[in-house]
Amino acid sequence: MNEWMSTYYLYLAALLFSSGVFVVITKKNLIFILIGVELMLNAGNVLLAFFSRFDSSLNGQIFAIFSVVLTVCEVSIALAILLNIYKKQRVSNLEELQEVGNE
Numbered sequence: 001m002n003e004w005m006s007t008y009y010l011y012l013a014a015l016l017f018s019s020g021v022f023v024v025i026t027k028k029n030l031i032f033i034l035i036g037v038e039l040m041l042n043a044g045n046v047l048l049a050f051f052s053r054f055d056s057s058l059n060g061q062i063f064a065i066f067s068v069v070l071t072v073c074e075v076s077i078a079l080a081i082l083l084n085i086y087k088k089q090r091v092s093n094l095e096e097l098q099e100v101g102n103e
Helices: 003-026 030-054 059-089 094-102
Strands: none
Touching: 003 030, 030 059
16 A cells, blocks of 8 residues: 555544534534534545455454444434434424433
C-alpha cells in the first residue's frame, strides 16, 4: 500500500470524526445527535479496517464488523426510546425535552 492511500484513510477517518463532533455539538435534534455519534463510530471502524491491513490475522476487520453489529443494536434501542419520548411528549428538540423534564 503506497503512502498516498495511507494518508487518504487517515484523512477520511479524521473528516468523519470531526464532522461527527461538529454535528453533536451544534445540533439540538436528538436524531441528528445520534447521527453524529454514528459518524464518530464509523471513523473508528475505518481506522480499524485500515490498520488491520498490516496484520495478517485480520483481527481489526473482525472487530470492526463486531462494532458495526453492536452499533446497529445500540441505534435500534435509541430510536425506540426516542419514538416513545416523541409519542408521549411530542418533543424531538433536546432543549424542549429538558424543559419538559424540569416541570
